[in-house]
Amino acid sequence: MLDFDWNLLLEIDWVEIGEATLDTLTMLGVSMLFTVLAGLPLGVLLFVSAPGQLRARPRLYAVLSFLVNVLRSLPFVILLIVLMPFTLLLVGTSIGVAGAIVPLVVGAVPFFARLVENVLREVDRGVIEASQSMGARLPHIVFKVLLPESLPGLIGAATVTAVALVGYTAMSGVIGGGGLGDLAIRYGYQRFQTEIMIVTVVLLLALVQGLQSAGDSLVRRCRFD
Amino acid sequence: MIEVQNISKHYQHGGKSVAALDNVSLQIASGEIYGIIGRSGAGKSTLIRCLNLLERPDSGHVSLHGEDITRFDERALQQRRQRIGMVFQHFNLLRSRTVAANVRFPLELAGGLSPAQMDARVDELLALVGLQDHKHKRPSQLSGGQKQRVGIARALANHPDLLLCDEATSALDPETTDAILALLADINRQLGLTIVLITHDMRVIRQLCDSVAVLDHGRVVEQGKVLDVFLAPQHAVTQSLLAETGMGQGALQGIWRQRVATPVIKLTFVGEPTLQPVLDKVGREAGLRVNLLSGTLSEIKDTPFGQLLAGVVASDVDVSALPAIFAREGVRCEVL
Incomplete structure (x- = not known):
């Protein structure tokens, strides 16, 4: 490291770095969107169907909970490969950025859903009981009580999920998904181009740091005091 | 309903x-x-x-x-x-x-x-x-x-x-x-x-x-x-x-019964009699002298009430006649 030639930084193909950054942001943005769209309802379903909860369905809960655990226990690299036929069916390709988004979503949804379930469990039971005493139906309770009351927690959960997704995107290179992580592996690791490694790591660090700060400041802004 | x-x-x-x-x-x-x-x-x-x-x-x-x-x-x-x-x-x-x-x-x-x-x-x-x-x-x-x-x-x-x-x-x-x-x-x-x-x-x-x-x-x-x-x-x-609110407690009743051992009466006032000098009036009429052992005077939903436990020290009439005398003043008296 000490004899690292800093002049190498000048020779970096910044266009390629730029493209990789864009790929990462695309994969992150699109997969995050679908993760929230699918994971939030799944998390709510897990919460309300759990034994002793608002719409206790112990068997449904057991099945959902098992599926979530299965998906969460698969290493993401395996998920990438296993899902290839499914991805092809769904988006017409199983490679590249588009091909990476499906496994990213499938990997992140169970993670996010479980976080959502835990956040919802923190909502004061008394508040739920109070809304039941006012004649609230389940949709009322979900949309007017559970989700608004747990908004800071939900934003926190989304932040944690987004940061985890940044990690997942690094592996998408396996299927030619591209992005900063892929660049770091191909040039920095496999071809010993340390300068690329440094730049990508710095960019990834900035991305994660930015996501976390943005999440934290949103949480601060919508805390209820 | x-x-x-x-x-x-x-x-x-x-x-x-x-x-x-x-x-x-x-x-x-x-x-x-x-x-x-x-x-x-x-x-x-x-x-x-x-x-x-x-x-x-x-x-x-x-x-x-x-x-x-x-x-x-x-x-x-x-x-x-x-x-x-x-x-x-x-x-x-x-x-x-x-x-x-x-x-x-x-x-x-x-x-x-x-x-x-x-x-x-x-x-x-x-x-x-x-x-x-x-x-x-x-x-x-x-x-x-x-x-x-x-x-x-x-x-x-x-x-x-x-x-x-x-x-x-x-x-x-x-x-x-x-x-x-x-x-x-x-x-x-x-x-x-x-x-x-x-x-x-x-x-x-x-x-x-x-x-x-x-x-x-x-x-x-x-x-x-x-x-x-x-x-x-x-x-x-x-x-x-x-x-716990201080109502209905025996207070000094036990000690009174041990040391003095004269009859104890319980007087219950509800409404108007609570605001009258009933004890004083009956005391003069019947030569009744009492020693207060415990008491509550309060109101429930705007109705004044009181309950007193008193040890009889002296009385011109027989203690058993007291309930009738107090009843005339609208106060319930029980000899305990």
């Missing part, structure tokens, strides 16, 4: 079935304030939740104005609950909403009002509980008493015909408790609203209620008009709850 008929409720606890409510029946007249008192674990909380079926009894019926709500399906029950207000010990306000939005919440659930009508109703309710100036604050910025006022305004939003209070003042300091009790009494008078409350504090019953039921181990052990129950408690649990 609210009728609770033979409701029972059991819980499974460690493999055993524990009765939270054991064949409880109550009749609550429209417009009255009905208190249910008992120690913790007596089943009060379960009982009040059976009145809007947040808890479903295993058996028995609950009728509100002739409608048996235990036969309602879920939708009908949800509709009915919109007109049963409930106030909670820990307020249970939505932290994510302002004061005004909390009061607006039940109006949104009920539907049927335009946004402008809802706003108007919210203003009306906040004025009723004296919180107009705190409209835009969050619950976290309010004191306990203010939070409970929001809870009360919210409970009244849909013009309920029944208000349930679940230990509504138990989390408040004594001064705030008095203010909230006064507000509830005021609402009962102004709106003619039937209020059912549970509490472990006899002072709440004395200050606010018309009738009372004493609950112990899931059973009603005593019920009646508050004044009657206070002046002649029958059950040991009632007596011990009253003793």
Whole structure:
């Protein structure tokens, strides 16, 4: 490291770095969107169907909970490969950025859903009981009580999920998904181009740091005091 | 009229079935304030939740104005609950909403009002509980008493015909408790609203209620008009709850019986005689001299009452003649 030639930084193909950054942001943005769209309802379903909860369905809960655990226990690299036929069916390709988004979503949804379930469990039971005493139906309770009351927690959960997704995107290179992580592996690791490694790591660090700060400041802004 | 008929409720606890409510029946007249008192674990909380079926009894019926709500399906029950207000010990306000939005919440659930009508109703309710100036604050910025006022305004939003209070003042300091009790009494008078409350504090019953039921181990052990129950408690649990407020205690009676051993009389005043110099008058007429052993002078819902225990020091008439003499002055006298 000490004899690292800093002049190498000048020779970096910044266009390629730029493209990789864009790929990462695309994969992150699109997969995050679908993760929230699918994971939030799944998390709510897990919460309300759990034994002793608002719409206790112990068997449904057991099945959902098992599926979530299965998906969460698969290493993401395996998920990438296993899902290839499914991805092809769904988006017409199983490679590249588009091909990476499906496994990213499938990997992140169970993670996010479980976080959502835990956040919802923190909502004061008394508040739920109070809304039941006012004649609230389940949709009322979900949309007017559970989700608004747990908004800071939900934003926190989304932040944690987004940061985890940044990690997942690094592996998408396996299927030619591209992005900063892929660049770091191909040039920095496999071809010993340390300068690329440094730049990508710095960019990834900035991305994660930015996501976390943005999440934290949103949480601060919508805390209820 | 609210009728609770033979409701029972059991819980499974460690493999055993524990009765939270054991064949409880109550009749609550429209417009009255009905208190249910008992120690913790007596089943009060379960009982009040059976009145809007947040808890479903295993058996028995609950009728509100002739409608048996235990036969309602879920939708009908949800509709009915919109007109049963409930106030909670820990307020249970939505932290994510302002004061005004909390009061607006039940109006949104009920539907049927335009946004402008809802706003108007919210203003009306906040004025009723004296919180107009705190409209835009969050619950976290309010004191306990203010939070409970929001809870009360919210409970009244849909013009309920029944208000349930679940230990509504138990989390408040004594001064705030008095203010909230006064507000509830005021609402009962102004709106003619039937209020059912549970509490472990006899002072709440004395200050606010018309009738009372004493609950112990899931059973009603005593019920009646508050004044009657206070002046002649029958059950040991009632007596011990009253003793905590200083009522009905033997005080010096034991020592008197040991050392002096002359008869002890119990004098009960209700209403007008409480404000007359009865003891002085009878003392002159019958040459009665007494030594006070214990006493309570207070009021229950604007009716003054008093109860004195006195050891007889001297009397021109026979002690057994005293009840008749006191009766002429409207005071009940018992020779103990």
